[in-house]
Amino acid sequence: MELRTVLSITGKPGLFKLIAHRKNGVVVESLLDGARASIPANANVSSLGDIAIYTYEEEVPLKDVFKAMSNVTEGKEALSHKSSKSDLEDFFGEVLPKFDQERVYASDIKKVIQWFNIIVKNNLLSILDTEDTPEDDSITPQEAVAK
Numbered sequence: 001m002e003l004r005t006v007l008s009i010t011g012k013p014g015l016f017k018l019i020a021h022r023k024n025g026v027v028v029e030s031l032l033d034g035a036r037a038s039i040p041a042n043a044n045v046s047s048l049g050d051i052a053i054y055t056y057e058e059e060v061p062l063k064d065v066f067k068a069m070s071n072v073t074e075g076k077e078a079l080s081h082k083s084s085k086s087d088l089e090d091f092f093g094e095v096l097p098k099f100d101q102e103r104v105y106a107s108d109i110k111k112v113i114q115w116f117n118i119i120v121k122n123n124l125l126s127i128l129d130t131e132d133t134p135e136d137d138s139i140t141p142q143e144a145v146a147k
Contacts, residue, residue: 003063003127004049006031008115009039015048015118031122048115053108054100062112067128068095069116075125081114088113 005018007028016028016037025040039045052059069078072095079091085106092099092109119125 001124001127002049002130003066004047006048006119006124006127008046008048008051008111010044010046012037015115031118031124053096053112054103055096055098056100057098060096062115063128065096065112066116066119066125069113070120070125070128073120075120077117077120078113081110081117 001017007016007018007026009016009028014030014032016030016039018026019029019036020027022038025038025043026045027036027038029036048062051062053062053065072078072091079087081088083091088106088109089101091113092104119127
């Protein structure tokens with residue numbers, strides 16, 4: 001499993017693992033409860049491998065943010081995504097000191113922390129150490145959903 005096969009789907013809680021491509025969408029499995037679902041092609045699906053966080057200097061890939069979070073938390077879950085805005089921003093500032101506070105909103109920080117905690121709960125921190133190398137004939141989740 002690679003970070004690019006972990007998906008966030010607008011309107012659905014949690015994260016999902018890409019199981020299969022279909023001509024009219026994708027089949028995913030919830031990392032929260034293991035339930036499988038077919039997601040239609042018109043759904044807004046984002047691969048965690050394609051997400052980056054704004055800093056004042058550059059965009060940092062989510063994989064690197066998760067690695068920094070893992071270092072700060074020593075591989076354990078971070079604080080709850082339901083913590084106060086100031087606690088969330090303080091923690092995120094410790095993880096990524098130069099994050100752009102004008103372009104990274106508290107709701108973004110909540111999502112990132114919630115996603116990290118889901119990854120930790122599912123013992124998937126090892127995917128942060130793997131290289132995301134798409135095969136030449138493979139289709140990314142976005143391409144599969146766009147068809």
